[in-house]
Amino acid sequence: MPDVTSLLAERLQAAFDSVAPGADPVLRPSDRADFQANGALPLAKQLGRPPREVAEAVVAALDVDGVCERVDVSGPGFVNLVLDTAFIGAQVVAMAGDERLGVASAERPATVVVDYSSPNVAKEMHVGHLRSTVIGDALVRILLHLGHRVVRENHVGEWGTPFGMLIEHLVDVGEDTAGRELSVGDLSVFYQEARRSFDADEGFRERSRRRVVMLQSEDAETLRLWRVLVDQSIAYFDEVYGKLGVLLTDDDIRGESFYNPMLGGVVADLNDLGLLVEDDGARCVFPPGFTNRDGEPLPVIVQKSDEGYGYAATDLACIRDRVDRVGADRMLYVVGTPQAQHFEMVFAVARMAKWLPEGVSAEHVAFGHVLGQDHKMLRTRSGASVKLVDLLDEAVARAESTMADRDAPVPPEERPAVARALGIGAVKYADLSTDRVKDYVFDWDRMLAFEGDTGPYLQYAHARIRSIFRRAEAERATGAADHVDVAMDIATSEFPDPGIAIGEPEERALGMALLGYATAVAAAADASAPSKLCAYLHGLAATFTTFYERCPVLRASDAATRRSRLELARTTARVLAEGLHLLGIEAPEHM
Numbered sequence: 001m002p003d004v005t006s007l008l009a010e011r012l013q014a015a016f017d018s019v020a021p022g023a024d025p026v027l028r029p030s031d032r033a034d035f036q037a038n039g040a041l042p043l044a045k046q047l048g049r050p051p052r053e054v055a056e057a058v059v060a061a062l063d064v065d066g067v068c069e070r071v072d073v074s075g076p077g078f079v080n081l082v083l084d085t086a087f088i089g090a091q092v093v094a095m096a097g098d099e100r101l102g103v104a105s106a107e108r109p110a111t112v113v114v115d116y117s118s119p120n121v122a123k124e125m126h127v128g129h130l131r132s133t134v135i136g137d138a139l140v141r142i143l144l145h146l147g148h149r150v151v152r153e154n155h156v157g158e159w160g161t162p163f164g165m166l167i168e169h170l171v172d173v174g175e176d177t178a179g180r181e182l183s184v185g186d187l188s189v190f191y192q193e194a195r196r197s198f199d200a201d202e203g204f205r206e207r208s209r210r211r212v213v214m215l216q217s218e219d220a221e222t223l224r225l226w227r228v229l230v231d232q233s234i235a236y237f238d239e240v241y242g243k244l245g246v247l248l249t250d251d252d253i254r255g256e257s258f259y260n261p262m263l264g265g266v267v268a269d270l271n272d273l274g275l276l277v278e279d280d281g282a283r284c285v286f287p288p289g290f291t292n293r294d295g296e297p298l299p300v301i302v303q304k305s306d307e308g309y310g311y312a313a314t315d316l317a318c319i320r321d322r323v324d325r326v327g328a329d330r331m332l333y334v335v336g337t338p339q340a341q342h343f344e345m346v347f348a349v350a351r352m353a354k355w356l357p358e359g360v361s362a363e364h365v366a367f368g369h370v371l372g373q374d375h376k377m378l379r380t381r382s383g384a385s386v387k388l389v390d391l392l393d394e395a396v397a398r399a400e401s402t403m404a405d406r407d408a409p410v411p412p413e414e415r416p417a418v419a420r421a422l423g424i425g426a427v428k429y430a431d432l433s434t435d436r437v438k439d440y441v442f443d444w445d446r447m448l449a450f451e452g453d454t455g456p457y458l459q460y461a462h463a464r465i466r467s468i469f470r471r472a473e474a475e476r477a478t479g480a481a482d483h484v485d486v487a488m489d490i491a492t493s494e495f496p497d498p499g500i501a502i503g504e505p506e507e508r509a510l511g512m513a514l515l516g517y518a519t520a521v522a523a524a525a526d527a528s529a530p531s532k533l534c535a536y537l538h539g540l541a542a543t544f545t546t547f548y549e550r551c552p553v554l555r556a557s558d559a560a561t562r563r564s565r566l567e568l569a570r571t572t573a574r575v576l577a578e579g580l581h582l583l584g585i586e587a588p589e590h591m
């Protein structure tokens, strides 16, 4: 089933081609009509003809029989397209009959590596890692749904010089105490204490330095201690992932240590390629185009003067691994905006070395900060950084009390699961719905509200439609309804001849909104922007609300209208549930 946008794009392209081969129709959704094609204006300029005349020529050549009800030229030369109502109905019928709801599977599936979450061992997993986890997971789900091969990689930071200090601190406090602190997420305490000893105590510093060397040379006892740190932290990360309900598993962990054996090769190969420059004892690459404030070229430091390798060297080895071993066509790095320059420079070096071949893309999927109500970095009242498990538990607790306040009609045995879906969904949606590169303010009341652009609003819209069907089913069971159509199950698409009949403007608007689904999913994938899917789903839910206020469904005046409206409602519920699912948000039956 081709979606409406592609169908129109194709027909318009043919018409534009007949005027001037290859001209771009510039097809856009429109306020004036359903769609508009603005391409006549630039084309007229290029041809040196009056724009309206070019637009008229396009319209004359355009074949949209049975698709559009009206096509006209307006203003300086816009082509306005109004879809045929029967066509909208037929398209919705086709969508409803498709288990993929009209979302096509990629013709050429790509291998996409998604680098996300990536917290650091023995260091607080902060809200930035929460954002990465939530955004990355939504992208993974969307790309998988589009038929791509997706490889999740959790680039956990568990290697490098800080581990000398962390292991020595572990030795000092004892493994039991350390384990207790780390596995419950008191990571910052552990890290800060280690730091304090390091800053205050020359002996500790010396031990730490020796420990780094032992770690690098894979001393057995040192590796065992290191493993304790790593395992305890991962147990904590897993707890957070479990609460969040993300796809990440321990099999997706591809930490920095994995690349350690490859770092020597990175240096040697860069050297052979003639790209390495000695700078103050450090071995660097200077990718062209990167300078500091004073206009001096900026280095990517591959190996420090003390022979140690840094974050950039690991990322270079990582790119080679993703291209060579994983076979990536596309790599997404879901990491905060402060690392923008790091990635630009590392990608530039990888291109120079041809480790990143032409056909492979590397994209930094950047995101902004999470701010508190005071518009500063999110902190607890005492000023400590926010512990993620506490934050997620609070979300669920708050959702429970919201449900109690609203007297939510949820069966008692389902209440805990619904509260979880609501609370976690609210946190995720608040994160996903803002343009990711922007900072956003973490506001409990707003994100848990049942009104506005929130997770609960979408979940509620879905649950409300399900309740219409439960009522319909009850009416049928008691013989109160004389139509068989209510027997259909909302979750299946086996519904003989649903026959959408669009009469009211609100029905038309809902039909049009439904038909935008495939385009919204594709747009979210192309721009790595879950917010585009959020905005679409919110628009759909709002359109449904208006429809439901104006158009009685179960009390429709005749059987055909009732059947048609039920089908519109059913398809809306399916899109909402699937769309939320693609965002990693649950859609409960009752709310």
Ligand code: ARG
Residues within 6 Å of the ligand: 115, 118, 119, 120, 155, 156, 157, 315, 318, 333, 335
């Ligand atoms: N561990 C890093 C941090 O917390 C993020 C790693 C992102 N991924 C990467 N390939 N560099 O800042």
